[in-house]
Amino acid sequence: MSEAHHIHNQDPNAGAEQRKAIWKTFWILLILTALEFLIAFTVPHGVLKITIFIVMTIVKAFYIVGEFMHLKHEAKSLIWSILVPIIFVAWLILALLLEGQAIYDAIFG
Amino acid sequence: MAAHVTTPGSVEPKMWMGGIEPMKASYGKLMMWFFLISDTFTFSALLVAYGYQRFSFPAFSGDFADFTFSNLYWPIPEKVYEAVPFLHGMSLPLVFVGIMTFILIASSVTMVLAVEAGHRMDRASVEKYMLWTILGGFTFLGCQAWEWAHFIHGTDSGSVFTVIEKGVEVTKTVFGANLIENQYGPAAFADFFFFITGFHGTHVFSGVVLNILIFFRTATGLYDRRGSYEMVEKVGLYWHFVDLVWVFVFTFFYLV
Numbered sequence: 001m002s003e004a005h006h007i008h009n010q011d012p013n014a015g016a017e018q019r020k021a022i023w024k025t026f027w028i029l030l031i032l033t034a035l036e037f038l039i040a041f042t043v044p045h046g047v048l049k050i051t052i053f054i055v056m057t058i059v060k061a062f063y064i065v066g067e068f069m070h071l072k073h074e075a076k077s078l079i080w081s082i083l084v085p086i087i088f089v090a091w092l093i094l095a096l097l098l099e100g101q102a103i104y105d106a107i108f109g
Numbered sequence: 110m111a112a113h114v115t116t117p118g119s120v121e122p123k124m125w126m127g128g129i130e131p132m133k134a135s136y137g138k139l140m141m142w143f144f145l146i147s148d149t150f151t152f153s154a155l156l157v158a159y160g161y162q163r164f165s166f167p168a169f170s171g172d173f174a175d176f177t178f179s180n181l182y183w184p185i186p187e188k189v190y191e192a193v194p195f196l197h198g199m200s201l202p203l204v205f206v207g208i209m210t211f212i213l214i215a216s217s218v219t220m221v222l223a224v225e226a227g228h229r230m231d232r233a234s235v236e237k238y239m240l241w242t243i244l245g246g247f248t249f250l251g252c253q254a255w256e257w258a259h260f261i262h263g264t265d266s267g268s269v270f271t272v273i274e275k276g277v278e279v280t281k282t283v284f285g286a287n288l289i290e291n292q293y294g295p296a297a298f299a300d301f302f303f304f305i306t307g308f309h310g311t312h313v314f315s316g317v318v319l320n321i322l323i324f325f326r327t328a329t330g331l332y333d334r335r336g337s338y339e340m341v342e343k344v345g346l347y348w349h350f351v352d353l354v355w356v357f358v359f360t361f362f363y364l365v
Contacts, residue, residue: 014229015225015226015228015229018225018228019222019225022218022221022222022225023218025218026214026215026218029214030211030214033207033210033211033214036360036364037203037207040187040202040203040364041202045173045185049365050365053360053364053365054360054365056360057356057357057360060356061353061356061357064217064349064352064353064356065349065353067221068217068218068220068221068345068349068352069345069346069349069350069353070342074132074133074134075132075133075134077132078132078133078134078139078142081132081142081143082142082146085146085149085150086149088150089149089150089153089157092153092154092157093153093157093160096157096158096160096161097157097160097161097164099161099165100160100161100162100163100164100165101164101165103164103165104164104165104166104167107165108167
């Protein structure tokens with residue numbers, strides 16, 4: 001993204017570049033979602049499939065947060081203020097999935 | 110960022126009381142971001158709790174084609190979500206939820222187009238795109254209402270489960286779902302379905318209410334008088350967040 005969309009006036013052509021970026025993001029999200037469907041019915045269930053899905057979800061999240069929510073173009077300190085707390089979520093995922101596995105092993109293992 | 114550049118004739122709405130602008134963002138926008146972070150934690154807690162339950166239950170181990178619903182193992186989502194309105198009895202796995210995903214992504218696009226139009230102070234375009242966004246929100250809510258109704262009522266034949274009632278093992282046919290039992294799998298499965306999609310649906314609903322408010326205030330010229338359409342941007346952040354959550358719910362609830 002260039003500095004072009006900083007310009008503000010009543011000119012209807014203003015922001016054309018930004019609109020182009022919006023539609024590009026839309027197509028990326030749509031194609032990724034379509035691919036997820038394709039994978040859901042072609043790739044056998046397993047670790048590979050789940051990994052592909054998680055990676056694609058993170059890519060989609062990147063485009064939604066980065067482009068639609070505009071975070072990619074905010075001040076660095078704001079970007080990090082939003083991203084760093086996500087570490088707690090990563091920790092929660094790890095802790096509870098391990099815990100869930102331990103419960104499974106205790107009951108069914 | 111773009112909205113921060115002063116439009117000719119507008120006041121300086123971005124400066125905080127100390128005369129500077131922390132993180133180059135207005136107060137309202139920054140607070141919206143931090144609200145969204147706290148909401149992220151709430152949704153993460155729900156989704157992680159789902160993962161925790163799923164990991165502590167057995168998964169279906171047999172051949173995919175032989176899958177039947179049982180309360181002894183977690184169901185395969187493709188087998189649960191396969192109904193589409195007006196196509197009764199047909200097995201169309203994940204088609205309807207795919208349509209819902211598309212609707213939400215499309216409404217996110219119209220929202221960001223409204224924000225972009227607001228940067229240009231183009232009131233007519235903001236109104237147009239806000240209406241599309243509101244329409245998308247209502248459509249999504251309608252789809253979800255149908256999905257819930259189908260999930261609650263269940264299939265024609267139901268599932269035959271052996272359950273323990275008052276200390277005695279009984280075999281019975283379970284139809285649909287509620288918080289105590291469901292025909293798709295363990296009770297926790299339907300509980301998480303109701304809580305996670307319900308909590309998300311509540312967010313969509315409040316987003317639609319906010320969008321209507323923004324549309325109204327745009328149409329009555331408030332933002333033109335104020336010289337800034339930043340409120341569209343702030344509510345836009347919330348709306349994209351709702352879309353973002355759906356991306357995760359879609360993956361972890363319907364795909365994996």
